[in-house]
Amino acid sequence: GDSVTQMEGPVTLSEEAFLTINCTYTATGYPSLFWYVQYPGEGLQLLLKATKADDKGSNKGFEATYRKETTSFHLEKGSVQVSDSAVYFCALAHSGNTPLVFGKGTRLSVIA
Amino acid sequence: SAVISQKPSRDICQRGTSLTIQCQVDSQVTMMFWYRQQPGQSLTLIATANQGSEATYESGFVIDKFPISRPNLTFSTLTVSNMSPEDSSIYLCSGRGGGADTQYFGPGTRLTVL
Numbered sequence: 136g137d138s139v140t141q142m143e144g145p146v147t148l149s150e151e152a153f154l155t156i157n158c159t160y161t162a163t164g165y166p167s168l169f170w171y172v173q174y175p176g177e178g179l180q181l182l183l184k185a186t187k188a189d190d191k192g193s194n195k196g197f198e199a200t201y202r203k204e205t206t207s208f209h210l211e212k213g214s215v216q217v218s219d220s221a222v223y224f225c226a227l228a229h230s231g232n233t234p235l236v237f238g239k240g241t242r243l244s245v246i247a
Numbered sequence: 248s249a250v251i252s253q254k255p256s257r258d259i260c261q262r263g264t265s266l267t268i269q270c271q272v273d274s275q276v277t278m279m280f281w282y283r284q285q286p287g288q289s290l291t292l293i294a295t296a297n298q299g300s301e302a303t304y305e306s307g308f309v310i311d312k313f314p315i316s317r318p319n320l321t322f323s324t325l326t327v328s329n330m331s332p333e334d335s336s337i338y339l340c341s342g343r344g345g346g347a348d349t350q351y352f353g354p355g356t357r358l359t360v361l
Contacts, residue, residue: 169349178339178354179290181248224289228350232295234280234341235350239289 137162141225141238148215148245156210156241158199158225166227168192168201168208169235173222182210182223215245249274249342251353259359260330267326268356270340275320278343280350281313285336293338296323330360 142157160168170182170192183192188203197212208225225238250273260266270279279296294302294315302315317323327334340353 167349171352179352181349181351184349232278234278234292234295234343237290 137166137227137229137236139225139227139236139238141223141241143239143241144222145242145244148243150217150245150247151214152245154210154212154215154219154243156223156225156243158208158210158238160206160208160225160227162206162227162229162236164229165203166229168199169226169228170197170199170208170210171224171226171237173224173240175221179224215243217245217247219243220245248349249276249344249351251340251342251351253338253340253353253356255356256354257357257359259361262331262360264330265326265328266330266358267324268338268340270323270325270353272321272342274344276342276344277320278350279317279323280341280343281315281323281325282339282341283336284339284355290339293325296325327358330358332360334358335360 138161140159167186169184171179172182183194185192185201191200199210222240222242224240226235228235252271281293282290284290292305293308294304296315296317298317314326337355339355341350343350
């Protein structure tokens with residue numbers, strides 16, 4: 136079945152550092168790929184998505200590119216802020232009736 | 248996008264009791280799902296809530312423990328029955344529009360069972 140693998144956390148960075156959170160997937164066909172973010176004490180928010188190969192999703196300075204050849208969707212941000220501290224989930228979904236498949240999540244802590 | 252609300256937002260319950268969580272979506276969605284997130288863990292799908300029929304449960308989850316209703320396209324409930332401390336988790340409702348692949352999530356219900 137489909138699966139998503141994320142780099143293990145926690146990740147601790149200083150403010151303004153560069154962020155990469157690795158995500159790879161195994162899936163049949165051509166799923167859509169997502170990054171969700173969960174801030175402390177809150178539910179999940181969609182951060183960005185990409186629906187086909189070579190698409191780049193971007194939002195709030197974060198970006199990720201759908202790489203079919205490496206089955207990856209790594210999340211990057213050039214300069215993190217303390218307010219980016221959260222848990223980040225990579226996920227995939229096929230169109231239709233199938234629900235999201237999530238990675239285990241990566242906790243990011245940004246210190247001033 | 249869909250805006251999803253849940254209530255209660257949190258509760259502390261005694262073992263052996265039951266709690267019903269309500270989920271309301273502000274627009275019609277085709278699919279509704281219920282997830283559980285245990286402390287420090289990722290999301291685990293409990294079931295797909297089907298309008299007007301029995302929910303479809305994932306392996307490890309049964310209707311007697313987690314009865315789900317979905318009387319219309321915008322509302323669903325999840326009951327956690329005969330609770331034990333192991334049921335202490337965040338329960339999240341999620342919705343997805345017809346043909347769309349993006350799922351939206353409610354803020355979650357934080358359940359603590361003593």
